[in-house]
Amino acid sequence: MKHLKLTTVSALLLGAGALVVGCAVVAPGPTSAEADARAAEVVKTGFHDKGIVKVDEALAHDDTLAACDAADVAGQPLDPELAKRLEAANMKTIQWPSDGKFIGNWKEGEKIAQSGRGMTWTDKAGAANGGNCYNCHQISKEEISFGTIGPSLYQYGKLRGVTDPNSPQAQEVVKYTWGKIWNSKAYNACSNMPRAGAKGILTQDQIRHIVALLLDPRSPVNR
Secondary structure (H helix, E strand, C coil), X not given: CCCCCHHHHHHHHHHHHHCCCCCCCCCCCCCHHHHHXXXXXXXXXXXXXXXXXXXXXXXXCCHHHHHHHHHHHHCCCCCHHHHHHHHHHHHCCCCCCCCCCCCCCHHHHHHHHCCCCCCCCCCCCCCCCCCCHHHXXXXXXXXXXXXXXXXCCCCHHHHCCCCCCCCHHHHHHHHHHHHHHHCHXXXXXXXXXXXXXXXXXXXHHHHHHHHHHHHCCCCCCCC
């Protein structure tokens, strides 16, 4: 179950109240607080735990999500100073590879990037998840269908001048790539990209394989 915005449900309820303005006699629409309360009740009665999916976890809001949701509802960009504070807090959650190895096997990385499995009520606890990267990004030129929420990743390493991801010259790009996958909100507070490492979606081994996919010159990303 993906993160569900209560603010989205609230906005729908407020919109429903606005639709009756053209009537001769109308009751006032719900206030923002009333809409929030109704949204919470809808979620409480309409969703329930099933298998490994827990409602409380799916609806959990931290300071970053709350701030970005509020800015989204207001139709305003996040305050720059607040964004910096949130990004700094998220940066502290990044776990760098415990063995110092950032680069794995790009072939394994491609399997992970192309897999959308995991974290549903039918999955077993502890089962490996996919990265679902293709759902938001182009990964290789051979793909004919891919998401466009995120930028194309085709030639990710090549465009950044990485000819050997294990070389000292490439380490800045390697470290950024790892950190972005682990917690994208450390670099952009309101990024739509899942916090794959910070939220336990992917393991360190899986992330190092995806880093290899993005930076190894032999991978389909860079050919």
